[in-house]
Amino acid sequence: MEFKVTSISLGDIYLTDGSCNIRVLGEGLISPTKDSASFVVYLNSFIIVDGGENKRVASDELRDRIVDSIREYFAGKGMVVDFE
Secondary structure, three states: OOOEEEEEOOOEEEEEOOOOEEEEEEEEOOOOOOOOEEEEEEEEEEEEEEOOEEEEOOOHHHHHHHHHHHHHHHHHOOOEEEEO
């Protein structure tokens, strides 16, 4: 199942696929140009936040699905996202 972005703040992005809730840390930016990043995502900050227990995302397959969903969300808004 594909992840859906449910909310974005200046410091994080929340996603869900209906059964798994994810929090991704990063930084919202004010872009000086259309081609500049609007958000920087920290690749080592993917956290599963289900059931009051927080765990880091360990699976490369899960991390790739999350990255793809974030990219699609920002592309759909005409915005650039960077991953570090």
